[in-house]
Amino acid sequence: MKYVIIGGDAAGMSAAMEIVRRDKQAEVTTLDKGHIYSYGQCGLPYVIAGRIPSTDNVIARSVDTFRKKYGIDAKTGHNVTNIDSEAKTVSGIVLETDESFHISYDRLLIATGANPIFPNFEGSDLAGIHTLKTIPDTKAILNDLNDSVKQVTIIGGGYIGLEMAESIAELGKKVRIIQLGNQLADIFDEDMAELIHEEARQNGIELIFNEEVKGFKGKDHVQTVVTDKGEYETDFVLAAIGVKPNTNFLDGTGMHMTPKGAILVNPYMETSLENVYAAGDCASHFHRIKQKDDYIPLGTTANKQGRIAGMNMAGGANTFKGIVGTSVVKFFHLTLGRTGLSEKEADELGFDYEVHKQKAKDIAGYYPGNQEMQLKLIYEKKTQKLFGAQIIGGNGVDKRIDVFATALYHEMTLNDLLDLDLAYAPPFNGVWDPIQQIAKRKS
Template structure:
């Protein structure tokens, strides 16, 4: 059986390893336009600020390891430009030589991830304007951040924007965030985002809301960000506007996609085309709470979907159970956790919901070192079916958001949280965990 996998990172190599384990006679070819396989993209901001010493530290397995240890024909510098589902071939160009290639497959996995969005702004070709997605991106940023860079402007206030704002401040840079909307971290509701804004300002970050970037000015290197309301002097720009599924090369195949280009897959990670699977940031993600396809590109999801795709490509029968919309971000002293639906999403879906907010401490109130956290729960009005939660605080957020994520997966109601046997000792918790305190008030 000839397996071809387009994409050499999380989803692609998770699939490849499953095929290696399950099909001893497999012929596996992986294709990537880059030269580095299988690395932790979420760790790259911490390489830039020095918390992780080198990009080498975030590489899980080298290309050579896949070749020599696992027998995978791991090709680098191979850009795929076309898939022919009738002839069952993948074709493209070898970047270094410009030579064309064509490879036949029996089963194909598309795991091409997503690309950072950088609109065709006037002046976007100037030096000093960067995006962050890959190790080469990271090295380019590190090379550019010399002592001449004092003012950094970040366009976009999502998770990458927040991660990098902290990294730039850690490096001693002045940081400005320009956000088209009226808040940072739009996966949180406005009331919770105020805590994020306060933390940003306390760490010297300039926040500009409601301005649309139109272009850049400079003589060879960026010196000014131009918006619809004015100009902002800068020495460096990071565009963190978001990502777009890397699926343009599939145009004309007839493959079914979401509006943003993400490939629609069923629970077996099969696409609408026979013997073609897809996984990771280039695909749809079934949302268990919304009960419909969504798009939330995360490394955890990519690894899960890739593993399941690999199992099924090798004649297994496993299904992807879906996501509940969980994410977490470290932002200076705060941890920002959310899962399920925000209040905004619940409203857009027309759900009959209620909201409950309260403050609590991460450990027993009488134990030294306690820290406050803000909790917000969204649930169905009559049945108290859990819809989502947002928790922001200094310590203990990760523990609670994971408990709620598990509760959402199992479709628990608010009252069910009272029956959970959660760990307790004064240095770690109160006798009633904060999420149970909230449930107790509403039950």
């Protein structure tokens, strides 16, 4: 059986490893246009901050390891430009030689990930303007963030924008964030985002809201960011506007896609084309609360979907159970956690819901070192079934958001939270966990 996988990172190599474990006669070929396989993209901002010493530290397995230890034909510098599902071939260009290649398959996985969104701004070809997605991106940023850089401008206030604002500020640079909308981290509701704004300002981050970037000025190097309302001097620009599925090469194949350009997959990770699977940041993600396909690209989801795709390509019948939209990020002294639906999403879906907010301590209030967190809970008005949670605070946010995520997966109610047998000792928790405190007030 010939297996071909397009993409050499989280989803692609999770699938490849499942195939070689399950099919000892498998011929596995992986194709990636880059030269580095299987690395932790989420760790890259911390390489820039210096907390992780080198990009080498975020590489899980080298290309040679896949080749020599696991027998995978891991090709680099291979840019796939077309698939032919009737002929069962993939074709493209070897970037270093400009030669074309054609490879046949029995089963194909598309795991091409996502690309940073970067509009065709005027002046975007100037030096000093960057995006962050890959290890080469990281090295280019580190090379440009020299002592001459005093002022950095970040376009976009999502997770990458926040993480990079913190990392660059730690290098002693002045940091400005320009955001098209009226808040940072718009996966949080506006009332919770105010806590993020306060933390940003306390750490010297300049926030510019409700302005649209139109372009850049400079001679050879960027010197000015131009918006619809003004101009801002800068020495360096990071565009962190978001990502989009890397699926343009599938135009004309007849592949069923979402409006955002992600490949539609069923629970077995199969696409609309026979013997073609997709997984990760290029694919759709079924949302258990919304009960429909969504697009929330995260490394955790990519690894899970890739694993299931590989199992099924090798003859299994396993299903992806879906996501509930869980994420967490460090921002200076805060931890930002969320899962399920925000108020905005619940409104869009027409759900009849209620909201409760409460402050709580991460550990026993009398124990030294306790820290405050702000919790926000969204639940169905009639049944008190949980819809979503947002928590912002210091220590212990990740623990609680994971409990909420588990509760959402199992369709629990406020009353169900009170019955959970959660760990308690004063250095770790209060006798009533914060999630039970908020449930007790409303159930």
